[in-house]
Amino acid sequence: MGAHHRHSRLGARVVNRSPSISRAHRYAQISILGLAGFCPPCLAAESVNLNELAIKWGPLLLKGFALDVLISVCAMLLGTLLGVLLGIGQIARPRALRSAAHFITQFFRNAPWLVLLFFCVLLLPYEIHVAGFSIPLPGWAKGIVGLALPVMGNVSEVVRGGIQSVASGQWEAAESLAMNRRKVLFIIIFPQALKRMLPPWMNVYATLMMATPLVSIVGVEESLTMAQAILSAERDPGLLMPIYGVLLLMFFAYCAPIAYCTRRLEKRFASRQ
Numbered sequence: 721m722g723a724h725h726r727h728s729r730l731g732a733r734v735v736n737r738s739p740s741i742s743r744a745h746r747y748a749q750i751s752i753l754g755l756a757g758f759c760p761p762c763l764a765a766e767s768v769n770l771n772e773l774a775i776k777w778g779p780l781l782l783k784g785f786a787l788d789v790l791i792s793v794c795a796m797l798l799g800t801l802l803g804v805l806l807g808i809g810q811i812a813r814p815r816a817l818r819s820a821a822h823f824i825t826q827f828f829r830n831a832p833w834l835v836l837l838f839f840c841v842l843l844l845p846y847e848i849h850v851a852g853f854s855i856p857l858p859g860w861a862k863g864i865v866g867l868a869l870p871v872m873g874n875v876s877e878v879v880r881g882g883i884q885s886v887a888s889g890q891w892e893a894a895e896s897l898a899m900n901r902r903k904v905l906f907i908i909i910f911p912q913a914l915k916r917m918l919p920p921w922m923n924v925y926a927t928l929m930m931a932t933p934l935v936s937i938v939g940v941e942e943s944l945t946m947a948q949a950i951l952s953a954e955r956d957p958g959l960l961m962p963i964y965g966v967l968l969l970m971f972f973a974y975c976a977p978i979a980y981c982t983r984r985l986e987k988r989f990a991s992r993q
Contacts, residue, residue, distance in 0.1 A: 802868065802876075803878070825876040863935030871928055
């Protein structure tokens with residue numbers, strides 16, 4: 721109990737006496753101090769200086785987390801673009817196209833994300849030669865492609881389910897106005913299905929964000945790599961739980977609001993049906 725009060729007083733003094741440090745330093749400092757309040761035995765050693773630890777390594781950890789967010793956004797955009805095309809292919813009239821789109825969807829949807837990431841690392845070249853120019857393909861780009869593939873499969877299934885959830889009478893009413901299938905899909909059906917597709921699409925993004933540390937296997941200096949580098953530099957076993965705990969809090973603080981908004985949207989759209 722005394723250790724807990726000691727860490728609480730220490731957190732108050734550090735926050736009040738550090739008006740000159742940057743906002744990034746302050747956020748990392750509060751996160752580490754908050755974790756110390758929840759888990760005082762982790763930082764009970766006198767050799768651990770929370771203020772120094774937050775100022776020294778906080779910006780580096782936040783930089784790695786920002787790269788995680790950037791990779792997740794890029795992979796989600798690419799996966800959504802491909803997934804929408806693949807989902808529309810699943811409801812196409814030609815049976816061959818429909819079967820091919822269904823197979824690709826199920827394959828990438830059920831394949832392990834780590835295996836797909838390894839395949840992208842091994843198959844994609846280090847640089848691409850186009851018209852005499854060499855375009856480098858760094859590890860983070862391979863990570864984006866590797867994460868976009870399972871996202872493509874999940875988004876494809878979301879699009880298929882959203883389109884097929886629209887009542888068949890909407891198709892019949894639009895076709896009675898002499899509209900072709902493409903116009904019916906993009907003018908009548910897709911806008912109605914968009915609201916129903918939004919909550920599961922957000923769930924896919926939250927899952928993707930939690931999977932971004934997998935790109936550390938391709939040498940990307942994201943948050944997990946930064947945490948391991950901090951532990952290697954400090955060489956203090958007592959920092960293992962605090963560092964990974966702060967990383968856990970960062971991902972929770974980012975993904976929890978997405979899950980909350982998803983539930984709110986599901987309830988709102990369900991009440992309007």
